[in-house]
Amino acid sequence: MNQTSAVKVEGLTRRFGDFVAVDGIDLDIGRGEIFGFLGPNGAGKSTTIKMLCGLLLPSIGKGSVGGHDIMTGSEEIKKNIGYMSQKFSLYDDLTVKENIRFFSGMYGVRREKRKERMEWTLEMAGLEEKRDVVVGDLPGGFKQRLALGCAILHEPPILFLDEPTSGVDPISRRNFWNLIYEMSGSGTTVFVTTHYMDEADYCHRLALIYRGKIIAEGTPMDLRERYMKRYVLEIGVERMVEALDILEKKGMDAAIFGSLLHVTVEDVKQGIADIRSTLESSDIQVDRIERIAPSLEDVFVTLIEVA
């Protein structure tokens, strides 16, 4: 049992009948880390997090969460973690205050601390004025923060968040991540799953998961440098869709990114030249071409194609 790891598991696997949802995952997460688990829908993120929380029993695997064994110590694990499920599971027919009070009771928050935690949560979630509003009537952003607050009422050392930002507006997302940073700063380990690639940059370390397996792992920087064997060129053109078509017909790896095109090439100089000539010979004017740092999305797409 490694004392400095908050979560250390090996060979974590989960089968549902013939379907293998999670296939031999190893994790080693240190205290105070923000660890991100990225992947498309159906990749196995939720299943993994549920196994770590003691909600699902792994088919195979060994390890510990917060020092307690994942196979035999589920109940012990639950005492030391906070969990926020994908659906922000709050009681829609209870008020904000009632939800907080309920979860305080469930997590065994000490009587002396209860009032303090209640006020802290209300302030954190911006719900001081809305404490008597029934949760079902709250907008998504508030629900999200309230759900987070309810998960940490007992100030657990480890926090598991399953897609905490789905369906929430970008500003709320930003604020949410600020909160996470604060908590990480005070020593809480945070394990987050998400399918938003841009959030990956907020994490200390990441693992990319696809079809139940981890296909890459490291810091965001690591991932960009280590796995990106090729370069990305960003191209601004007038008739984008046409240009895309032409480049693809030429066998190039191109995709639309907003109002620009990204093309992945082996060699920058050669690539620029090739693209310019191809497009201009079809009478499409190229406004600009330049190399950019690959986004994690680029990384991911590449890795998946390899996998």
Next chain:
Amino acid sequence: MRERITQMIVKEFIQTLRDRRRWMLLFGAPIIQLFLFGYVVTTDVNNISTALYDLDRSQESRELARRLEASGYFNVRYAPQSPGEIRDLIDRGEVLCAIQINRNFAKDLKRRIPTEIQVIVDGTDSNTAMVALSYVTKVIAKYAWEYAVNTVGTVLSPPDFRTRVWYNPDLKSRNYNVPGVIASIIMITCIMLTSMAIVREREVGTMEQLMVTPIRPVELMLGKTIPFAIIGLLDMFMVTVAGVLWFGITIKGSLLLLLMGTSVYLLSILGIGLFISTILKTQQQSLLATMFFNMPAMLLSGFMFPIENMPVIFQYITYLNPLRYFLVIIRGIFLKGNGFVVLWPQMAALFVLGTVIITISSFRFRKRLG
């Protein structure tokens, strides 16, 4: 339009039948209910545990005892030796009925002095007690009459009351109850399923999705009620077959008429289900509401308790209950072979009732949607 309705019906069937548990319940539950009701709701009283306290021990008293046994109703298991023993037997529930023949029974009979026979009955189950009393009275009356006619040639002899039982000569309550069960099963099933199906869409959110399509309220209503009408008819067919095959119920009347009657009945039933769905938001509520309606509906329909014995106010209330009319129809067809000539008032009542309910429900339904 037809296409949309058909699609809705198909979808409903898929949803209902996909979950294995659900269709097991859908078709299993009515059968279970049939068996339970068929075997339990028998007011046939047999094998009455009886104690006979014969203080006379004469030929006449033994003849009475013999007749009691021979009637087939009574099982004379105890011959207590004291009134205290009788008390004890009844207290403990060992006997339902105790008959005490006094010391001078035969002597009094011969001397033409009216003689008493004590009959004690455990009244906690008042119906069984009544029936037991009926049986005792019948046996005694028969004996009394035969004794009078045989032993004395008198100036006035008492008349012989001959009873004949029509339609259900064996007096098996089953023949009366099984058709009733069929009727009530359809009611519960259809109302519950219809209301829950509609409410579920609302609860889960797919109703909104439907409303965005070009579907018209009428089509939605039809799409939601027709599947359950079909299931209701299927259920009825299934339970009827089971009733005939297993319980040996016979159907004396026309099956076509039965079908007609059922269809008119379904008008009301589905209308009620529709109505309930317009008031409620969650499945739990619609379940409670269904039961809330069903309970009084079953009790105040003539299903188990004759309407003519109810206080007048309640009798009036039953006029609003579709089950009341359908029970007359279904029992009439099964037991009496009634034809349209006899049953048209009930059919008409159901038609009117059904039309009114459906009209009200559709108004509400449209309002809810729009």
Next chain:
Amino acid sequence: MRFLRIKAIAKKELIQIWRDPLSLIIALLMPVIQLFIYGYAITFDVNNITTVVYDQDKSSLSRELVAQFKESGYFTLVAYVDNYDDIDAYLDSNRARVAITIPYDFSKKMRTGNPAHVEVIIDGSDSNTATIAEGYVAAISLRYAQRITTRTVLPVMDPRTRVWFNPELKSRNFIIPGLIAVIMSVVVALLTSLTVAREWERGTMEQLISTPVKPSELIIGKLAPYFAIGFMDMVLAVLVGVTLFGVPLRGDIVLLVVLSSVFLFGTVSFGVLISIIAKRSQSVASQIAILSTMLPAFLLSGFLFAISNMPKPLQVITYIFPARYFVTILKGVFLKGSTLTLLWKEGIMLAMAGAIVFFLAIRKLHKRID
């Protein structure tokens, strides 16, 4: 086990129940309505038997006979007919249940010492009413014999009946005590059985099981509010039964409360168990609950239909259902004034059943998703 957590869960359940007023109202209103229906409307008492008379004799003796029927208070004379076809019509169309035919030579035969035959046709569809009607006919025949024998001297047998525990054979006395069992079972079937399944459907269950809460805490917390509701229903039922309907409460009220609580505990635990087993489907949970608590309480507990009249296999099955023991207890305490010495067996069965179900529920509640 932490009381704090139990309290938190119980409080939450209460708030949720309180916030769904419709369900709560129905849950509290249904018992009242049931009480009223069973208390006022439902009766096994058979009177108001519609009758037609075909008097071919029209003598003073025949008129006296008809008068006997009328005076009994059981038969309601609907019409005099003068042919057999009319009798057919009346009986076929349910306008009369009994037809009395007095032959043309009625008084002549009687005066000459030959027994005259009076034919009584009874509609046997409702065999219960028919059987009791037969009993009435027999009783009237005895009474008629008595009357005419005052003019001559005939041996007369006079059955004197005494009904114990329920001397007026008030169906109400017999029904209402057992009704309490049904009322409590209804609460379970409709409310408690949905509690866990609903949390699964909404997603809050997942959140709950990720906390340190123990299954026993969760279950006790969920039980408590529904126990309270069931208890309120019971108190309501007892109060209304005793004060409004005058059902006698001859036994010890403390015993009643204690044993009712034991039953309630078991029933509510069973509801939670159903909810756990039905996992994620509220509709499945509710249907199972109805089949396994409400229906047996209504049919197989001896509440309305005597167990001794059921076929043997069913009688054996009734032993599984706690409602059976509870109904025995209820009837005993209300009508017979039974004490624990008589009811200890039933009490133990209830306690055992409750304990088993409770611990089963705890075991079955896995704090995992699969």
